[in-house]
Amino acid sequence: MSAPSIVILTGAGISAESGLGTFRDEGGLWAQHRIEDVATPEGFARNPQLVVDFYNARRTQAAEATPNAAHEALARLQSEHSGSVTLVTQNVDALHEKGGSKTVIHMHGALNSALCGRCEHRWSAPLEMTVGQSCPHCGAPSARPDIVWFGEMPYEMDRIEKALARADVFVAIGTSGNVYPAAGFVQLARHAGAHTIEMNLDPGENVGLFDDIRPGMASQTVPAWVSEVLSQ
Structure with a gap:
């Protein structure tokens, strides 16, 4: 019998234990701004300086964060499971990579990447981006954070949907269940x-669609599940 094909989706909850805030955290970066102002193409067009400053702050915060036991357990699963493990994250931090994962699909983009709004060239973002920064490929002063904002299409959807179509196991970790797709x-x-x-600290809005509910902190539930899978 072949090993099961596993698809994993992670959300903000898995990084919260590493100190990175979610939309719902009071007093965090998101609480200081409206989503419409810092996470939409229209917001960037209205006030690019505000948006660039916001993501500079997030980039600095993410650079200082360290992976937790959940990130490390998923890296172990990718390394040791004999079947396929497709790791998809809604998070824009690099904690999965810091935790040892080699292949991660960042469907909402990445803080450590810059994107040219004209030619769509991507390159490593500096810790501090500036408004009007030039694209190293086409020279246009149209650099922006390589983040999928509300109203934009997430990355690599074809690849994700193909993985889901052949999945034997699907796991959602630390996701709210209310952000589509x-x-x-x-x-x-x-x-x-x-x-x-x-696996969630609190049930997601789509919890009724899951066969197995494992409440608790990701740093505890994920390593326990990974050990269970690898022992089979």
């Missing part, structure tokens, strides 16, 4: 016949 991944996985698992 990621919130709909569990339905695609169920349609493919996958066993679905949610």
Whole structure:
């Protein structure tokens, strides 16, 4: 019998234990701004300085963060599981990579990447981006954070949907279950016949679609599940 094909979706909850705030945290970076002002193309057009400053602050915060036991356990799973493990994250930090994961699909972009708004060239973002920064490929002064904002299409959806179509197990970790299209991944996985698992501190809005609910901190539930899978 072949090893199961696993697809994992991670959200802000897995990085919260590493000190990175979520949309809902009081007093954090997100609490100081409206989403419409810092996470939409329209907000960037209105006030690019505000948006660049916001992501500079997030980039600095993320650079100082360290991975937790959940990130490290998923890296172990990728390394030791004999079947395929597709790791998709809604997070824009690099904690999965810092934790040892070699292949991560960043469907919402990455803080450590810059994007040219004209030619779509990507390059490593400096810790402090500036408004009007030039693209190293085409020279246009149109650099922006390589982040998928609300109203934009997430990255690598074809690749993700193909993985979900052949998944035997789908796991959502630390996700709210209300941001689409990621919130709909569990339905695609169920349609493919996958066993679905949610690991969350609090139930996501789509919790009723999961076969197995494992509440608790990701740093505890994820390593326990990974050990369970690798022992089979």
